[in-house]
Amino acid sequence: MKTVSAESALAKVHKYLTSNVVTPFFVVVDDSIEYSTIITGLESLTKMRASKYCANNDAYPDIDALCDKLPAVTGNTLLLGCGESTSLGDNENILGKLKDLNVAAKVVVVCRGIRGAVINLCKDDKKFSSRRVCFLKSGSPYEIIKFPSALGVCAIEGFTELLLQLENGASGTLFIKTALKLKGVREVCTAYDAILQVNPIFNLPKTCLPDNLWAEFLADKNLDGFDYLHWRTYIKLKLESTQDRYLKYVVDTSFDYDAYKRRVFYALLDYSVCDEDFHIVYTTRKALLKDVKNSDIAGYIAETKVKDDERFYYLTDNTSAERQAIIESLDGMTTIPHSIKDIYPTLHEYLQDFAFSGKKGKLLTDYFSDYKHMKLTNRITPDFYEQVLSLAVDGSRAYNSLKTRGEVLDSLGKANTILYWIDALGAEYLGYIQSRANYLELKIKVYTVRANLPTITSFNSDFYEAWNGDKTQTKKLDKIKHDGEQDFNYQTIKTPVHLAEELRIIDSALEWVKTMLTGEKADKVIIISDHGASRLAVINEQECKWEMSKKGRHSGRCCPSSDADVKSEYATQENGFWVLANYDRFKGGRKANVEVHGGASLEEVVIPLIEVELFDSKIEVSNTTPVTTASYKKNAEIVLFSRSPLKSVSVKVLGKQYSAEAIGNNKHKIVFPDIKLPGKYTTEVFEGDNLIGQVEFEIQRESVKTNDADWF
Numbered sequence: 001m002k003t004v005s006a007e008s009a010l011a012k013v014h015k016y017l018t019s020n021v022v023t024p025f026f027v028v029v030d031d032s033i034e035y036s037t038i039i040t041g042l043e044s045l046t047k048m049r050a051s052k053y054c055a056n057n058d059a060y061p062d063i064d065a066l067c068d069k070l071p072a073v074t075g076n077t078l079l080l081g082c083g084e085s086t087s088l089g090d091n092e093n094i095l096g097k098l099k100d101l102n103v104a105a106k107v108v109v110v111c112r113g114i115r116g117a118v119i120n121l122c123k124d125d126k127k128f129s130s131r132r133v134c135f136l137k138s139g140s141p142y143e144i145i146k147f148p149s150a151l152g153v154c155a156i157e158g159f160t161e162l163l164l165q166l167e168n169g170a171s172g173t174l175f176i177k178t179a180l181k182l183k184g185v186r187e188v189c190t191a192y193d194a195i196l197q198v199n200p201i202f203n204l205p206k207t208c209l210p211d212n213l214w215a216e217f218l219a220d221k222n223l224d225g226f227d228y229l230h231w232r233t234y235i236k237l238k239l240e241s242t243q244d245r246y247l248k249y250v251v252d253t254s255f256d257y258d259a260y261k262r263r264v265f266y267a268l269l270d271y272s273v274c275d276e277d278f279h280i281v282y283t284t285r286k287a288l289l290k291d292v293k294n295s296d297i298a299g300y301i302a303e304t305k306v307k308d309d310e311r312f313y314y315l316t317d318n319t320s321a322e323r324q325a326i327i328e329s330l331d332g333m334t335t336i337p338h339s340i341k342d343i344y345p346t347l348h349e350y351l352q353d354f355a356f357s358g359k360k361g362k363l364l365t366d367y368f369s370d371y372k373h374m375k376l377t378n379r380i381t382p383d384f385y386e387q388v389l390s391l392a393v394d395g396s397r398a399y400n401s402l403k404t405r406g407e408v409l410d411s412l413g414k415a416n417t418i419l420y421w422i423d424a425l426g427a428e429y430l431g432y433i434q435s436r437a438n439y440l441e442l443k444i445k446v447y448t449v450r451a452n453l454p455t456i457t458s459f460n461s462d463f464y465e466a467w468n469g470d471k472t473q474t475k476k477l478d479k480i481k482h483d484g485e486q487d488f489n490y491q492t493i494k495t496p497v498h499l500a501e502e503l504r505i506i507d508s509a510l511e512w513v514k515t516m517l518t519g520e521k522a523d524k525v526i527i528i529s530d531h532g533a534s535r536l537a538v539i540n541e542q543e544c545k546w547e548m549s550k551k552g553r554h555s556g557r558c559c560p561s562s563d564a565d566v567k568s569e570y571a572t573q574e575n576g577f578w579v580l581a582n583y584d585r586f587k588g589g590r591k592a593n594v595e596v597h598g599g600a601s602l603e604e605v606v607i608p609l610i611e612v613e614l615f616d617s618k619i620e621v622s623n624t625t626p627v628t629t630a631s632y633k634k635n636a637e638i639v640l641f642s643r644s645p646l647k648s649v650s651v652k653v654l655g656k657q658y659s660a661e662a663i664g665n666n667k668h669k670i671v672f673p674d675i676k677l678p679g680k681y682t683t684e685v686f687e688g689d690n691l692i693g694q695v696e697f698e699i700q701r702e703s704v705k706t707n708d709a710d711w712f
Contacts, residue, residue, distance in 0.1 A: 067097055
């Protein structure tokens with residue numbers, strides 16, 4: 001059909017308005033600008049809207065009612081919405097009715113979206129085509145996209161409102177939610193498709209989320225402020241990436257949310273400990289998962305077993321379950337990895353050597369260092385076992401050089417002091433207590449004493465009854481060792497997984513001490529113990545070959561003595577009992593659950609007595625000789641300075657303790673006769689039993705100096 005401009009169309013309409021034609025005039029217009037021009041050019045006409053004849057907010061207009069109304073109108077009328085409702089409702093028959101309708105006044109029908117239907121009318125009625133219709137250029141007047149009402153898309157609610165907006169000239173893409181079946185519209189059925197419709201540049205694949213979560217995203221696109229396991233965080237990371245190397249790897253390799261939730265935990269297993277960035281991804285993952293629950297990580301812990309001897313490197317200390325798994329992974333290791341400092345810092349602190357003083361100081365230092373490694377790795381080396389045997393015979397028992405608990409306790413000041421009895425606290429924990437005391441800013445003075453034999457509470461509790469001041473006690477540590485709480489029973493689990501709980505109990509005890517001191521409930525707390533305990537005597541699983549007249553007690557570590565008994569070379573007789581100083585057990589004694597006491601091994605007999613106070617002020621120590629030299633003939637040495645006077649200063653380098661010499665003006669000199677290798681060293685500084693700081697120094701090789709005179 002021939003098309004005309006908007007101006008020509010208006011001219012034709014105005015000619016119609018002055019004619020004697022008694023039927024409506026049709027204007028077919030698609031372009032939105034031309035539509036606006038036509039409506040504006042005919043603003044003097046009374047507007048009749050098809051939308052007014054919709055029965056409710058989501059219904060087609062009642063065109064029959066409209067047609068019944070038209071003959072009675074008395075003023076020239078502009079009919080809007082008829083074309084749109086016809087095209088969308090698929091009811092073209094109404095056009096023929098309108099075409100042949102006799103009206104008293106002039107009626108101009110603006111037709112959008114029904115160009116083809118009007119052309120068909122023209123073909124059927126030649127007079128209609130020449131006198132009562134004009135066509136403007138063709139085009140796409142609008143696009144209607146239908147959405148399910150449940151989707152969170154901002155859309156026109158109901159067909160009636162859509163028709164009204166079209167009557168007002170709305171064009172382009174229009175979204176609608178309607179229960180009606182509309183003709184020629186595109187339906188979006190899923191939330192993901194709706195997202196693409198709303199945001200065409202959205203580039204995540206549909207597989208990332210299930211449709212119910214896409215629906216939530218469609219309704220609320222906020223991605224900030226959610227935890228790392230939330231699907232919104234997953235989408236945010238997919239869209240924006242991250243500088244976190246581990247999380248970026250997880251996201252890049254997770255093709256859907258379910259995979260992401262798993263890979264947040266498991267992706268570390270993709271790496272080799274030899275990879276250059278393993279430490280970085282391990283550290284960032286550990287920080288990311290710091291608040292996980294045991295139930296969240298249980299599957300991953302089981303999966304780490306695939307790493308065999310390297311399993312240790314894939315675990316963290318974030319949960320109690322992982323802490324136990326770390327201890328399990330150390331089972332049988334000959335060397336504990338240095339990375340334990342990062343993987344499980346608490347165990348690293350437990351392994352720190354405590355420098356015992358006195359005649360047997362070095363022996364005790366080395367013994368308990370080895371004992372802790374044996375306990376943690378769940379083994380007894382032949383060399384260590386031979387040492388235990390050598391120390392178990394008469395005349396060689398090192399604990400006899402120590403003072404008794406009572407001797408030391410009686411010598412201490414007791415004014416405004418609380419006595420704190422931690423049952424079964426052995427000397428093995430002194431390195432850990434020293435480290436934790438430094439962290440808590442507690443000043444400690446350690447006395448290494450011996451328990452009475454046999455090392456059972458009934459022979460080692462008189463000190464508590466005799467104490468007249470404030471006192472309290474805890475048996476939690478002893479209960480762990482005796483009863484095998486949780487799954488700590490040796491008969492069930494052979495590895496020393498109870499150690500994690502032991503250290504937690506000690507932490508809690510030290511926190512209580514700090515509270516008492518800072519709350520001014522006391523000026524000093526004395527931590528005291530009745531006896532220690534032995535793990536190695538449990539894992540040795542060896543019965544004594546000597547048959548005694550009485551059955552063994554306390555898991556066979558001691559038994560009532562009799563003149564008829566044949567004395568074992570490894571037993572001592574005390575307080576009516578035979579007491580074993582090696583790792584055997586007397587026959588008749590039941591096997592221990594976790595650890596055992598009653599015997600005379602060093603770990604059972606040697607116990608700490610610790611005076612604990614608050615530091616008066618923070619101690620600062622500096623190294624006045626950051627660079628020192630060493631040669632075959634010259635020893636390296638450094639000089640430390642402190643603002644306040646210090647006593648009994650020592651340093652620890654490469655696990656060895658060196659005593660300092662006071663040289664005046666708050667300075668102390670330390671000589672290192674056995675450190676010759678050039679390089680940088682970090683040393684811990686102690687005053688007495690207290691770690692007070694760290695300093696660094698560098699050893700350089702001493703240059704060979706020559707004198708010019710030597711050349712002549």
